[in-house]
Amino acid sequence: MFIPTLRETPAEAEAVSHILMLRGGFVRQLAAGLYIYLPLGWRVINRINKIIKEEMEAIGAQEISMPVLHPAEVWQQTGRWFDIKEEMFRLRDRCGRDMCLGMTHEEIITWLASTEIRSYRDLPQVWYQLQTKLRDEARPKSGVLRTREFLMKDSYSFDKDEAGLEENYQRHANAYHRIFSRCGLKFYQVESDPGMMGGAAAHEFMAPSSVGEDEIVLCGKCGYSANREIEKGDKCPKCGASLKAEKAIEIGNIFKLGTKYSLPLKAFYLDEKGNEKPVVMGSYGIGPARIAAAAIEQNNDKDGIIWHRGIAPFDVEILPLNMNNAEIMRIAESLYSRAGEEGFEVLMDDRNVSPGIKFKDADLIGIPYQIIIGEKNLKEGVVEFKSRKTREVKRLKPEEAAEKIKIECGG
RNA sequence: CGGGGCGUAGCGCAGCCUGGUAGCGCACACGGUUCGGGACCGUGGAGCCGGAGGUUCAAAUCCUCUCGCCCCGACCA
Numbered sequence: 001m002f003i004p005t006l007r008e009t010p011a012e013a014e015a016v017s018h019i020l021m022l023r024g025g026f027v028r029q030l031a032a033g034l035y036i037y038l039p040l041g042w043r044v045i046n047r048i049n050k051i052i053k054e055e056m057e058a059i060g061a062q063e064i065s066m067p068v069l070h071p072a073e074v075w076q077q078t079g080r081w082f083d084i085k086e087e088m089f090r091l092r093d094r095c096g097r098d099m100c101l102g103m104t105h106e107e108i109i110t111w112l113a114s115t116e117i118r119s120y121r122d123l124p125q126v127w128y129q130l131q132t133k134l135r136d137e138a139r140p141k142s143g144v145l146r147t148r149e150f151l152m153k154d155s156y157s158f159d160k161d162e163a164g165l166e167e168n169y170q171r172h173a174n175a176y177h178r179i180f181s182r183c184g185l186k187f188y189q190v191e192s193d194p195g196m197m198g199g200a201a202a203h204e205f206m207a208p209s210s211v212g213e214d215e216i217v218l219c220g221k222c223g224y225s226a227n228r229e230i231e232k233g234d235k236c237p238k239c240g241a242s243l244k245a246e247k248a249i250e251i252g253n254i255f256k257l258g259t260k261y262s263l264p265l266k267a268f269y270l271d272e273k274g275n276e277k278p279v280v281m282g283s284y285g286i287g288p289a290r291i292a293a294a295a296i297e298q299n300n301d302k303d304g305i306i307w308h309r310g311i312a313p314f315d316v317e318i319l320p321l322n323m324n325n326a327e328i329m330r331i332a333e334s335l336y337s338r339a340g341e342e343g344f345e346v347l348m349d350d351r352n353v354s355p356g357i358k359f360k361d362a363d364l365i366g367i368p369y370q371i372i373i374g375e376k377n378l379k380e381g382v383v384e385f386k387s388r389k390t391r392e393v394k395r396l397k398p399e400e401a402a403e404k405i406k407i408e409c410g411g
Numbered sequence: 412c413g414g415g416g417c418g419u420a421g422c423g424c425a426g427c428c429u430g431g432u433a434g435c436g437c438a439c440a441c442g443g444u445u446c447g448g449g450a451c452c453g454u455g456g457a458g459c460c461g462g463a464g465g466u467u468c469a470a471a472u473c474c475u476c477u478c479g480c481c482c483c484g485a486c487c488a
Binding site: 032141353355 | 412417418422423424437438445446447448449450479480481482483484485486487488
């Protein structure tokens with residue numbers, strides 16, 4: 001597998017997650033705010049996406065895919081074509097028609113709803129996609145944390161009334177809790193300003209990290225939390241205790257849009273009495289790359305990344321220390337194929353390099369468990385099963401190590 | 412978009428102040444010895460010094476412009 005690790009820190013990186021993603025061979029930068037995902041990095045993103053999809057499907061969301069290239073008319077109808085300035089990439093097609101690259105998809109999905117939803121019987125609906133967004137950021141920064149092109153899971157709910165929206169909003173909030181927990185993140189759900197998205201209410205999901213661009217305030221007494229932007233005081237508005245501030249990365253958000261988009265785009269339905277009413281909408285976003293970066297920010301040590309097993313690029317890494325020793329290779333290959341047959345994703349460091357390099361790289365890329373096979377232990381018939389996180393080492397017979405993979409990585 | 416910093420071999424850097432035609436470490440290729448925490452010896456390849464213009468007998472080095480990247484701020488639907 002192509003995993004180009006770097007011994008030294010590239011000069012352009014400052015954030016820990018950025019440094020470790022570059023050094024570990026997860027990503028490479030093409031230009032400011034534009035990143036190439038290498039095999040290891042893409043595996044992490046796909047594992048995150050898989051979790052997101054499972055939890056979205058679990059609340060009844062249906063996956064679709066919308067274009068990245070949009071006609072201007074739809075954006076003109078909601079007014080955002082004019083409200084949004086340089087941040088929108090604009091272009092013309094060969095006929096001179098104004099187009100833009102999608103920064104988000106409210107306009108497009110509402111256009112779809114307007115053409116397809118006729119009756120209260122068609123509601124509710126929840127549609128989602130994992131799609132590229134393009135935003136001409138004034139200042140891309142901190143590796144994949146703030147980029148000009150990025151993947152987003154965006155879902156949209158369509159209901160006949162506020163009560164329906166409230167239900168879908170809460171379902172999304174609950175799904176988001178499960179997603180971020182499964183990704184091993186420490187996070188808070190905070191109240192936020194709906195901003196240009198419009199609508200009545202919004203919450204953000206914030207992963208505490210020193211490189212975060214947002215500041216959240218937390219009440220240690222009653223659990224109240226909010227984005228610093230809207231909470232100006234230093235006393236909790238709910239219980240009066242003092243608030244503490246923390247930097248955080250925004251990893252997800254949920255908005256109650258109401259009829260902000262359905263009205264201008266004429267997404268109407270007929271209710272039970274035959275009255276025409278606007279569909280009531282919500283929109284909900286998650287940035288998989290930000291989850292990956294936040295996970296690294298929250299879980300690393302001096303040697304590298306410590307992936308949570310839910311989003312690690314592999315379940316276990318096998319390190320045969322001497323490629324020229326037939327017995328070592330026989331055991332390594334046997335463990336590799338056995339774990340693979342049992343459905344685990346296994347990385348084997350089959351490079352003919354010194355043990356020190358294998359140890360260093362394994363710690364750097366941070367796969368949760370390492371199986372180390374060396375001559376020293378093999379004389380006693382054992383291999384090492386090592387936890388990247390705790391550094392605990394168990395000396396086990398090869399068969400026991402195979403069982404141990406099932407226990408630690410299974411489920 | 413304002414302020415600051417940096418562009419020299421794949422990566423990290425020195426050389427620039429005081430002009431004389433480019434160097435170190437790692438990486439890479441080949442040969443050999445190694446094999447439990449980034450091994451060792453030998454040999455070798457690789458850079459028109461981000462780009463353009465100017466000054467000068469001579470520019471990586473001085474001057475002007477320009478492009479790119481990073482950091483702080485503003486912005487962030």
